[in-house]
Amino acid sequence: MKMPRASTVVATVFGIGYFEYAPGTVMSAIALPLAILIALFGGGAMGILSSAIIVLVIGILASADHVRETGRQDPSEVVIDELAGQWLASSFAMLSFGGLLPADRLSLPAFALSFVLFRLFDIWKPWPVGWADKNLKGGIGVMTDDAIAGLMAGVLVALARYFFSI
Numbered sequence: 398m399k400m401p402r403a404s405t406v407v408a409t410v411f412g413i414g415y416f417e418y419a420p421g422t423v424m425s426a427i428a429l430p431l432a433i434l435i436a437l438f439g440g441g442a443m444g445i446l447s448s449a450i451i452v453l454v455i456g457i458l459a460s461a462d463h464v465r466e467t468g469r470q471d472p473s474e475v476v477i478d479e480l481a482g483q484w485l486a487s488s489f490a491m492l493s494f495g496g497l498l499p500a501d502r503l504s505l506p507a508f509a510l511s512f513v514l515f516r517l518f519d520i521w522k523p524w525p526v527g528w529a530d531k532n533l534k535g536g537i538g539v540m541t542d543d544a545i546a547g548l549m550a551g552v553l554v555a556l557a558r559y560f561f562s563i
Contacts, residue, residue, distance in 0.1 A: 401460065402463070402466060404462035405459075407456075407477060408456070408459040408463040408476075408477050409475060409476060410424060410515075414428065420476050421473075421476055421479045421520075422516060423476075424479040424483070425480075427489070428439060428483035428484060429487065429509075432483065432487035433487075433503070433505075434446050434482050434544055435484075439490075442490075442491035446474050446488035449481050449484035449485045449487075452477060452480050453481040453485075455477070456478055456536070456540045456557025457534070457536040457539075458516075460477065460536040460539035460540060461535045464534075464536065464539065470535075471538060471539050478540045478543035479519065481540060481544060482515055482519060482546050482547035482550075483515050484547070485544060485547030485550075485551055486512075486515040486546075486550035486551045487508055487511045487551075489550075489551030489552065489554045489555045490507035490508045490510070490551075491503065491504065491507070492558060502543065504558065506563040507557065510553075510557055515546055515550040518545075518549050518550055519543055519546045522542065523544055524545045525547075526545045526549070529541045529542040532559050559563065
């Protein structure tokens with residue numbers, strides 16, 4: 398049996414990307430409680446944001462190698478992009494607007510909204526998500542559309558926290 402490449406293990410997040418049905422949604426669903434754990438034990442909103450940025454950089458490298466190896470742009474088994482995007486969206490779930498600084502107040506409705514909005518934008522691909530998906534290639538292309546979707550979802554979550562006190 399051939400051992401998988403390290404980049405494949407990372408890009409598929411230890412094989413989660415090989416789930417038969419909706420691997421991206423499965424990864425986002427797994428990412429959400431991990432984000433909450435990071436928030437509780439790893440530095441709140443900034444801990445989640447820092448983790449997302451680290452995963453984004455690692456994802457660019459791992460995805461680039463996996464894309465080169467498979468010859469396919471944005472293979473469906475690559476789900477590290479969903480991990481990074483969901484964490485970006487989730488980092489906004491703890492923001493407060495008393496000076497736009499992290500409040501580190503856990504809001505489960507805000508985390509749930511970050512999941513719904515991120516999945517919506519990742520699947521629907523409104524501009525600029527769709528533009529990035531079509532025009533960027535390699536590891537940057539794999540990761541950027543999900544990062545943009547996560548940021549868009551995050552901004553809406555932050556606005557919902559501000560206007561509706563969720």
